[in-house]
Amino acid sequence: MSDVLKDKELDQALKKCPEWEVSEDGKEISRTIEFEEFTEAIDCVNDIAEIAEEAQHHPDFDIRYSKVILRLTTHDEGGVTPADIEMAGRIDNLVD
Numbered sequence: 745m746s747d748v749l750k751d752k753e754l755d756q757a758l759k760k761c762p763e764w765e766v767s768e769d770g771k772e773i774s775r776t777i778e779f780e781e782f783t784e785a786i787d788c789v790n791d792i793a794e795i796a797e798e799a800q801h802h803p804d805f806d807i808r809y810s811k812v813i814l815r816l817t818t819h820d821e822g823g824v825t826p827a828d829i830e831m832a833g834r835i836d837n838l839v840d
């Protein structure tokens with residue numbers, strides 16, 4: 745059975761991660777983090793990379809100078825699963 749969260753389950757789960765928003769197609773969640781400098785953005789990506797490796801669950805990163813856009817989805821399932829919510833929470837703990 746698929747682990748993909750239904751719309752209502754996803755809305756409920758994101759109450760704990762209010763910085764994250766659902767994409768238009770509902771298949772991923774994203775968060776944007778802004779820094780003063782490019783090097784801070786890169787440091788943040790490196791920190792997140794460490795926990796992503798540990799969890800074997802990896803966000804997509806879009807680095808735009810001092811801004812980092814993170815996207816999470818479970819590729820194998822074609823949507824957002826509890827693994828994405830857990831990673832979003834771990835990222836929040838790291839950066840907030």
Ligand SMILES: C[C@H](O)[C@H](O)[C@H]1CNC2=NC(N)=NC(=O)C2=N1
Pocket residue numbers: 800801802803816817818819820821
């Ligand atoms: C085998 C390995 O665990 C899988 O390919 C993992 C790797 N990291 C992953 N990361 C994310 N975000 N989604 C996945 O479906 C995924 N799959």
